[in-house]
Amino acid sequence: xxxxxxxxxxxxxxxxxxxxxxxxxxxxxxxxxxxxxxxxxxxxxxxxxxxxxxxxxxxxxxxxxxxxxxxxxxxxxxxxxxxxxxxxxxxxxxxxxxxxxxxxxxxxxxxxxxxxxxxxxxxxxxxxxxxxxxxxxxxxxxxxxxxxxxxxxxxxxxxxxxxxxxxxxxxxxxxxxxxxxxxxxxxxxxxxxxxxxxxxxxxxxxxxxxxxxxxxxxxxxxxxxxxxxxxxxxxxxxxxxxxxxx
Numbered sequence: 384x385x386x387x388x389x390x391x392x393x394x395x396x397x398x399x400x401x402x403x404x405x406x407x408x409x410x411x412x413x414x415x416x417x418x419x420x421x422x423x424x425x426x427x428x429x430x431x432x433x434x435x436x437x438x439x440x441x442x443x444x445x446x447x448x449x450x451x452x453x454x455x456x457x458x459x460x461x462x463x464x465x466x467x468x469x470x471x472x473x474x475x476x477x478x479x480x481x482x483x484x485x486x487x488x489x490x491x492x493x494x495x496x497x498x499x500x501x502x503x504x505x506x507x508x509x510x511x512x513x514x515x516x517x518x519x520x521x522x523x524x525x526x527x528x529x530x531x532x533x534x535x536x537x538x539x540x541x542x543x544x545x546x547x548x549x550x551x552x553x554x555x556x557x558x559x560x561x562x563x564x565x566x567x568x569x570x571x572x573x574x575x576x577x578x579x580x581x582x583x584x585x586x587x588x589x590x591x592x593x594x595x596x597x598x599x600x601x602x603x604x605x606x607x608x609x610x611x612x613x614x615x616x617x618x619x620x621x622x623x624x625x626x627x628x629x
Contacts, residue, residue: 427443434461439454447477448478451471464490468491479506484503517537525559530564534559537556
């Protein structure tokens with residue numbers, strides 16, 4: 384299906400004629416014709432750009448999936464952050480769409496409320512897909528200078544979840560041990576896994592990061608030459624699962 388943003392005909396908003404663009408999209412929306420899949424999002428973003436917050440709010444009521452997060456951000460940008468938060472919380476309660484939960488987490492982080500953002504994501508932490516915000520929450524805590532709290536959050540996962548995602552959980556744990564400065568533990572865990580023939584993803588790179596951070600870089604990099612790069616432990620990749628369970 385055609386993507387609205389790639390239409391060949393000139394787009395009024397790109398020519399500085401945003402009022403005209405809004406009118407065009409209003410007419411298109413009212414026509415009942417079939418539209419590109421990203422048409423509602425484009426329309427919502429244009430309304431936000433024009434500051435038409437009330438109209439955007441009406442659109443969000445009618446099409447929450449496409450417009451609610453855009454509406455909330457427009458409210459926040461207009462200095463109405465409390466209203467934006469309420470809109471998103473009500474949307475989550477009514478529909479529990481991942482976009483709304485992610486938008487609320489971002490809003491809370493922008494206002495320095497990291498712990499609340501982490502709690503907002505909690506219901507997703509054992510999902511089996513890209514709607515799982517566990518790693519995002521761990522990264523928020525690490526970026527906030529609290530890798531120890533991130534380790535605690537990871538350790539709260541159920542046995543069933545760990546059993547279903549052993550490699551991912553191990554990667555996360557080893558990464559967090561490094562972030563927490565617990566290098567010996569991280570090296571021991573990664574080495575033990577390697578000896579059992581089940582190294583974590585990026586094991587060599589992770590171990591390099593641990594050696595560097597723990598002051599053992601000289602021995603680890605010996606023989607690589609004077610220009611050897613001293614790597615850091617990387618963050619594991621998110622879960623690849625394509626669909627959330629019913």
